[in-house]
Structures are given as C-alpha cells and as structure tokens.
Amino acid sequence: MAVFTQVSSAQAQVLMDRLQLGTVTDFRGITAGIENTNYFVSTERGDYVLTIFERLSFEQLPFYLRLMKHLAGRGIPVPDPQADEAGEILHRVQGKPAAVVNKLRGGHQLAPDxxxxxxxxxxxxxxxxxxxxxxxxxxxxxxxxxxxxxxxxxxxxxxxxxxxxxxxxxxxxxxxxxxxxxxxxxxxxxxxxxxxxxxxxxxxxxxxxxxxxxxxxxxxxxxxxxxxxxxxxxxxxxxxxxxxxxxxxxxxxxxxxxxxxxxxxxxxxxxxxxxxxxxxxxxxxxxxxxxxxxxxxxxxxxxxxxxxxxxxxxxxxxxxxxxxxx
Amino acid sequence: MAVFTQVSSAQAQVLMDRLQLGTVTDFRGITAGIENTNYFVSTERGDYVLTIFERLSFEQLPFYLRLMKHLAGRGIPVPDPQADEAGEILHRVQGKPAAVVNKLRGGHQLAPDxxxxxxxxxxxxxxxxxxxxxxxxxxxxxxxxxxxxxxxxxxxxxxxxxxxxxxxxxxxxxxxxxxxxxxxxxxxxxxxxxxxxxxxxxxxxxxxxxxxxxxxxxxxxxxxxxxxxxxxxxxxxxxxxxxxxxxxxxxxxxxxxxxxxxxxxxxxxxxxxxxxxxxxxxxxxxxxxxxxxxxxxxxxxxxxxxxxxxxxxxxxxxxxxxxxxx
Missing domain, CATH: 3.90.1200.10 (Aminoglycoside phosphotransferase (APH), C-terminal lobe)
Structure with a gap:
C-alpha cells in the first residue's frame, strides 16, 4: 500500500537508537505491500525494513514476529525482527505497532524454472x-x-x-x-x-x-x-x-x-x-x-x-x- | 428478536398449503429469539413454527436444516423441517429464506436438578x-x-x-x-x-x-x-x-x-x-x-x-x- 503512516527520519532514528542499529543514512517509503506501511532504513550497520502495522494489532503480532525470529534462529532465511535491550521485538511508532527487520537481499523471480x-x-x-x-x-x-x-x-x-x-x-x-x-x-x-x-x-x-x-x-x-x-x-x-x-x-x-x-x-x-x-x-x-x-x-x-x-x-x-x- | 419481517396469515397459508399442513387456525409472532423472525402457526394438523431467517443465507441454511431433519429421523427430539412435495425443506417468504418446523411441546427448565x-x-x-x-x-x-x-x-x-x-x-x-x-x-x-x-x-x-x-x-x-x-x-x-x-x-x-x-x-x-x-x-x-x-x-x-x-x-x-x- 502507499504509505499510510508518515514517519520522519528523526522518528526512525529514535527507534534505531533503541535497537542499537546505528545512524540512519538513508530512509525512504516503499509503495509495495498491501497491508502495512513500509520504509527502507539504511544505517552504517546494515539495511533494514521498518514496518508500521495498519491491520494487525499488538495482540496479534507476537505470533508472526516470534515465528520469524524462531525461524531466523534456525537458519531459515527470513526477516529477523530486531530486539531492544529488553528483548522486545514488537515496537510502537506513532501509537501503532511496528517492527524492524533486516532487509533481504535480491529480487523476485517472476518466471521460475x-x-x-x-x-x-x-x-x-x-x-x-x-x-x-x-x-x-x-x-x-x-x-x-x-x-x-x-x-x-x-x-x-x-x-x-x-x-x-x-x-x-x-x-x-x-x-x-x-x-x-x-x-x-x-x-x-x-x-x-x-x-x-x-x-x-x-x-x-x-x-x-x-x-x-x-x-x-x-x-x-x-x-x-x-x-x-x-x-x-x-x-x-x-x-x-x-x-x-x-x-x-x-x-x-x-x-x-x-x-x-x-x-x-x-x-x-x-x-x-x-x-x-x-x-x-x-x-x-x-x-x-x-x-x-x-x-x-x-x-x-x-x-x-x-x-x-x-x-x-x-x-x-x-x-x-x-x-x-x- | 422482535418481528423483523411482517408476514400475513394469508402468506403463511400459501406456504402451509405447499407443505400440505392444513388450514391455519392460529397465527402469531414470537418475540423470543435473537437472530430470526418466528411465528407460531397452528393448523388442524398440528402446531408449527415458521422461521424467517434474518442472518443466515440460502447457502448456509441447508447444513442446519438437514442436520435437524437427520436427527429427527433418528428419533432425537428436535424440530423437524417440513418438506414440500419435491422434498425441499428450505423455503422462501418475502424473498427471505424460511422454514417450517413442528413446535416442540413443553417449556424451559431454568432451575435444573x-x-x-x-x-x-x-x-x-x-x-x-x-x-x-x-x-x-x-x-x-x-x-x-x-x-x-x-x-x-x-x-x-x-x-x-x-x-x-x-x-x-x-x-x-x-x-x-x-x-x-x-x-x-x-x-x-x-x-x-x-x-x-x-x-x-x-x-x-x-x-x-x-x-x-x-x-x-x-x-x-x-x-x-x-x-x-x-x-x-x-x-x-x-x-x-x-x-x-x-x-x-x-x-x-x-x-x-x-x-x-x-x-x-x-x-x-x-x-x-x-x-x-x-x-x-x-x-x-x-x-x-x-x-x-x-x-x-x-x-x-x-x-x-x-x-x-x-x-x-x-x-x-x-x-x-x-x-x-x-
């Protein structure tokens, strides 16, 4: 979906600081996706995706985020939700639930063989x-x-x-x-x-x-x-x-x-x-x-x-x- | 619920004729129930309940009505949906799905021992x-x-x-x-x-x-x-x-x-x-x-x-x- 929730790079920096992910060097909204607001966030530590959840609630999200974290921990290449010092992976941006995951490299293969x-x-x-x-x-x-x-x-x-x-x-x-x-x-x-x-x-x-x-x-x-x-x-x-x-x-x-x-x-x-x-x-x-x-x-x-x-x-x-x- | 769909006794008679259930001698709306419009219909053949379904659709109702008919056929005392000559138990009244079942006798036991x-x-x-x-x-x-x-x-x-x-x-x-x-x-x-x-x-x-x-x-x-x-x-x-x-x-x-x-x-x-x-x-x-x-x-x-x-x-x-x- 287009960007539903406008986030400033300063707000993103606050969250990246909490996650100890470094200084934001690039920050841009993504128009793909149909359910959430997504931003690419680059720091000197790496490339991340910040997602603001527009449909799913604070109560529903732990299942999805912890599943991703569980799979990532077992070596399955999936986005790994980044935790703060308390180990929390579900965050809050402008009152809405949010997560930061590592950005996957590569692109889609739309004509698979x-x-x-x-x-x-x-x-x-x-x-x-x-x-x-x-x-x-x-x-x-x-x-x-x-x-x-x-x-x-x-x-x-x-x-x-x-x-x-x-x-x-x-x-x-x-x-x-x-x-x-x-x-x-x-x-x-x-x-x-x-x-x-x-x-x-x-x-x-x-x-x-x-x-x-x-x-x-x-x-x-x-x-x-x-x-x-x-x-x-x-x-x-x-x-x-x-x-x-x-x-x-x-x-x-x-x-x-x-x-x-x-x-x-x-x-x-x-x-x-x-x-x-x-x-x-x-x-x-x-x-x-x-x-x-x-x-x-x-x-x-x-x-x-x-x-x-x-x-x-x-x-x-x-x-x-x-x-x-x- | 209160009566949502007003049905006349003449309309009820048309349906009772189709079901070969006799001449309507008494007809009154029931204020109990929370999902549907219900009428008691008495004929010389017996006492029946006419239900006009306000929530469930023509596609959803066969499961419920056929389950009731199945159980009634096995001797379980449940309302038995009445069929027309073609065997159909799901009817239409004022464009809405409807059923006629035998009225159960007795009353509720609200202080069971x-x-x-x-x-x-x-x-x-x-x-x-x-x-x-x-x-x-x-x-x-x-x-x-x-x-x-x-x-x-x-x-x-x-x-x-x-x-x-x-x-x-x-x-x-x-x-x-x-x-x-x-x-x-x-x-x-x-x-x-x-x-x-x-x-x-x-x-x-x-x-x-x-x-x-x-x-x-x-x-x-x-x-x-x-x-x-x-x-x-x-x-x-x-x-x-x-x-x-x-x-x-x-x-x-x-x-x-x-x-x-x-x-x-x-x-x-x-x-x-x-x-x-x-x-x-x-x-x-x-x-x-x-x-x-x-x-x-x-x-x-x-x-x-x-x-x-x-x-x-x-x-x-x-x-x-x-x-x-x-």
Whole structure:
C-alpha cells in the first residue's frame, strides 16, 4: 500500500537508537505491500525494513514476529525482527505497532524454472521442520471457517455457474476437513501465502540463489500440505491459463521430499489440497474485489485468475510421483 | 428478536398449503429469539413454527436444516423441517429464506436438578451418536479462528486484568487446539449452544420429561467434548457465582457416558474444554455488548457472567469421575 503512516527520519532514528542499529543514512517509503506501511532504513550497520502495522494489532503480532525470529534462529532465511535491550521485538511508532527487520537481499523471480522451484521446495520443507517446535500457536485465519462465512457474502456477485462452482467446492472442502484422513496430515506453522513475490533470489541470471521468504502475516498453524499446495498453485503453473507445469511441480515436490518425505496420506490428498489452496485465494480475491475496504488504495487483483486455477485443478487432478515411482 | 419481517396469515397459508399442513387456525409472532423472525402457526394438523431467517443465507441454511431433519429421523427430539412435495425443506417468504418446523411441546427448565441434568446428558450423547453419519459438514463458525480474530477487537474495552485473562486464555486454547491430544478427540456435528433456554421439558413438576433440543443455528462440526463442556458450564453451575455444582456435573457426565463412554483423552481434557466453552461465550458476549450490530433490538447479555465462569473454571479444574472411580 502507499504509505499510510508518515514517519520522519528523526522518528526512525529514535527507534534505531533503541535497537542499537546505528545512524540512519538513508530512509525512504516503499509503495509495495498491501497491508502495512513500509520504509527502507539504511544505517552504517546494515539495511533494514521498518514496518508500521495498519491491520494487525499488538495482540496479534507476537505470533508472526516470534515465528520469524524462531525461524531466523534456525537458519531459515527470513526477516529477523530486531530486539531492544529488553528483548522486545514488537515496537510502537506513532501509537501503532511496528517492527524492524533486516532487509533481504535480491529480487523476485517472476518466471521460475525447475532450478528455482527446486530451491523453494527444499526451503519450504526446511522451514516446516524448523517450525515444529515453535511454542506459540494460532490457527490459519483464512482457513475453512473464514471461507464458510465469506462464500455466502460473495455469491450474489457471481454468475450462476461460478456460484455453483464456489458452493460445491466449499462443500467438498468442508467434508474433507472433517475426514479422518485430513486429521492425519502433519501440521505446524505455515507461511500460507508463499507466492512468487514473497520470495527473494540473488545472484546472476541462471545462477540465482534463494535469499529469503518474507511477509509472514498470513501465517498460522495448518497442514504442511496446504502450504505446499499454495506454492504449487503459484510457482508451478502457467499464469495465463492456470495450467499446472508438471515438470516444475514434480521438481518442487521432489526437492521438498529431500528434506521432509511426504506421508502416503499427504500424497493422496495433494489434489484435494491444491483445490483448497485455489479456493482460499479465489474467495479472498472475490471479497477484496466486490467488498473493498474503505481505506484500500489498491486496485484489487483479478479474482478470475484463481477461478481458472480451481477449474484447472478440478479438470486435471495431479499427484506427484512417490519416491518408489520415480 | 422482535418481528423483523411482517408476514400475513394469508402468506403463511400459501406456504402451509405447499407443505400440505392444513388450514391455519392460529397465527402469531414470537418475540423470543435473537437472530430470526418466528411465528407460531397452528393448523388442524398440528402446531408449527415458521422461521424467517434474518442472518443466515440460502447457502448456509441447508447444513442446519438437514442436520435437524437427520436427527429427527433418528428419533432425537428436535424440530423437524417440513418438506414440500419435491422434498425441499428450505423455503422462501418475502424473498427471505424460511422454514417450517413442528413446535416442540413443553417449556424451559431454568432451575435444573440432577433429574434434568441426567436427561439432557443422555440425550446429548444420543444426539452425538445419531449425527456421526450426517453427510454434510461445516466447521464451528464460532470456534478458535473466530476467537482469534475477535479477541483483539474487544480488548480495548476491557480493564487490564480482564484483557490479560482473555489474552492468556486465548493463547492457551490456541496451544491446545494444535496439540495431538486435541486432534484425537472424537468429532462430529454438535449443537454448540445447548443452554437451558434451548431445551424443552414437559410434564408435571418433579416428573418432567425432556421433550426437545432446538435452535441449531450455531451448530457445526467440532469435538463432542466441546458440546458437553458448553452444557456443563450452563446446566451444572450456580448462575450467580459461576461455580460448578459437582453433583449435577457428575450426573450429567454419567448419563452421557451411559450412551457414549468418553475416551481417556476426553476425560483428561474436560477442564481445558470447559475453559474453551467459557471463553467462546465470553468473547461473543463482549462482541455483542461493545460492538452491537445496527439492527439489533435486543439488550445484549451481560458479558461478565462468562468472565466469572471462566475464572471459576481456572480456579477449580473439575474432572468427572471415570467409570472405574465411581
């Protein structure tokens, strides 16, 4: 979003002093991001991002910030919230909650190939393993209960065949979530929104190395398979058609399984969770599109993209090859 | 709620004709209920309740109405939605969704003793067993995800020690819900709101027989133990202090276990789920009290009742005696 909260470099310096991060040498607002106000802050110590939270409250933020700190401490390349002398990582700027994290290097890879998918898949599994002993817990707030409440609100805006698709997919996912198979899926903290623009790579073209995952503000405890499915639906599809690129998808899953082998149930439910992941973003984009929040300055994403993705997942159920089939 | 949608007896007759329920002989609005418009409709065939749904949509209602029909078909005394010749149980009155159910006989038992608790406990278990093969599924929409979103919204209205209690209890419940023990709890459709005023008894004082459970519009798939905990927190407490009446609670659970024995995990998690059940209603009452919806004509319930109930559950964790301990 554009900058909602105007912060002066002097105010930033006060916070950087508290965090013992040195003298501000560069300070500028960032227009990317849809939920928060972000500033790049450079000091002689390094490059940081100052985030002023516009949607999340002081009560909600510890889960996200401490998860990032936990993962960073386990060597997962994620923004590391900077602590003051008392160890506090959630700060206050102009009365609003704020955090300072190290700035990830590199840029987005918006046309990923097998090489990028391999790296993201492996790091996703490492992140899941590293998060298993994270002591806080919060449900995925954009999960089944939210879909169930939101679908009836957006249905009146849809054409009959869209409404039918959305309703029947929701019913399928409700059944799935109540099943014993679903209860068996391994769970833990997941990113839940790990799209191409939430991952950084650095290095020369053809030799880029993954340099970080960021934007954890939709994270929650849910099935690891859902996180994988969100990634497959973004990293491993043709964006124009929504069609799965099976080579990239297979590379992504194989790399994931190098770090954390999937159970038989996870392999079996992969098509169903890819449908769930498409539904989740179709619902939220319909919501953003038809019921924009007053304060939003952003043009909402086109909801029909995830409608296409869902139709593709329904038309072509895809299972990764299990290790014994490769 | 007061009557929101004015329906004439002629309009009611049109619907009763479609349902082949006879000629309307009496028709009157009911001022009880907080979510819907209700009318009593008598015909020569029987006594019915016509409900016009003001909050729930055509997409959401099939779960509730079909659950009631399913349970009624299994001999559980619940309102049975009346079908037209095509088998449809969800109707339309003045463009709004509507249903007609048989009117339960009897009245509320607002000062329950062991005898009433025994009957409700046993019927609750029978309802859980009867619901296990119900084919539709919908999550409990007033579950953990909703508490997590709502607690930060109500916190600013609370005194510091209340805010601390609410936040720490939410954190405890988030941990619990992510635990393996919680995943083991048996699940299925639950009523989730089975308070004293949602149960009917008929018969002479001292010899009342349970004649029905009603108001299923907060039902969803969740743990059976949560449903039991909601009941214990209402049927088996002293309303003034929130204190548990252990004799009534033991009678309630023993009766439940005659029909469906609890697992060891269910016995073990009973105190934690009684806290969850107190939290659920504390949060919703805080929400209703501090952020009343525009259309509400009702004086909201006092939220401090469930604060007291939660404090009592924290101060005195209670386990039912397991069968081998009795």
């Amino acid at each position: 097998l090489f990028h998918c391999d790296q993201v898949g492996a790091m996703l599994a490492r992140m899941h393993l590293a998060g298993r002993d994270f002591p806080l817990s919060q449900p995925n707030l954009r999960g089944l209960a939210w879909w169930t409440e939101t679908v009836p609100v957006v249905l009146p805006y849809l054409a009959p065949e869209q409404a039918e698709l959305l309703s029947s997919e929701l019913a399928f996912q409700q059944q799935l979530a109540a099943s014993q198979s679903h209860a068996e899926l391994p769970r833990g903290p997941i990113h839940a929104d790990l799209f191409r623009d939430n991952v950084m790579f650095e290095g020369l073209p053809g030799r880029e190395q993954l340099s970080g995952f960021f934007d954890f503000y939709f994270a929650g405890v849910d099935t690891f398979l859902f996180d994988l499915a969100v990634c497959l639906n973004d990293w491993c599809i043709d964006l124009a058609s929504g069609r799965l690129d099976e080579a990239r998808a297979q590379a992504f899953v194989q790399a994931y399984e190098r770090e954390r082998p999937l159970s038989g149930t996870e392999h079996r439910l992969m098509p169903a969770l890819m449908r769930a992941a498409a539904l989740r973003f179709w619902v939220s984009r319909l919501w953003d599109y038809h019921l924009p929040r007053e304060a939003s300055l952003l043009k909402p994403h086109d909801p029909t993209h995830f409608e296409r993705v869902l139709r593709e997942r329904l038309a072509h159920a895809w299972h990764a090859l299990a290790p014994q089939e490769r | 062991l005898f009433h608790c025994d009957q409700v406990g046993a019927m609750l278990a029978r309802m859980h067993l009867a619901g296990r093969d119900f084919p539709l599924s919908q999550p409990n929409l007033r579950g953990l995800a909703w508490w997590t979103e709502t607690v930060p919204v109500v916190l600013p209205y609370l005194a510091p020690e209340q805010a601390e209690l609410l936040s720490s209890e939410l954190a405890f419940q988030q941990q619990l819900a992510a635990s393996q023990s919680h995943a083991e709890l048996p699940r299925g459709p639950i009523h989730a709101d089975l308070f004293r005023d949602n149960v009917m008894f008929e018969g002479l004082p001292g010899r009342e027989q349970l004649s029905g459970f009603f108001d299923f519009y907060f039902a969803g798939v969740d743990t059976f133990l949560f449903d039991l905990a909601v009941c214990l927190n209402d049927w088996c407490i002293d309303l003034a202090s929130g204190r548990l009446d252990e004799a009534r609670a033991q009678a309630f659970v023993q009766a439940y276990e005659r029909e469906r024995p609890l697992s060891g995990t269910e016995h073990r998690l009973m105190p934690a789920l009684m806290r969850a059940a107190a939290l659920r209603f504390w949060v919703s009452r805080l929400w209703d009290y501090h952020l009343p919806r525009e259309a509400s004509l009702l004086k909201p319930h006092d939220p401090t009742h469930f604060e007291r109930v939660l404090r009592e559950r924290l101060a005195h964790a209670w386990h039912a005696l397991a069968p081998q301990e009795r």
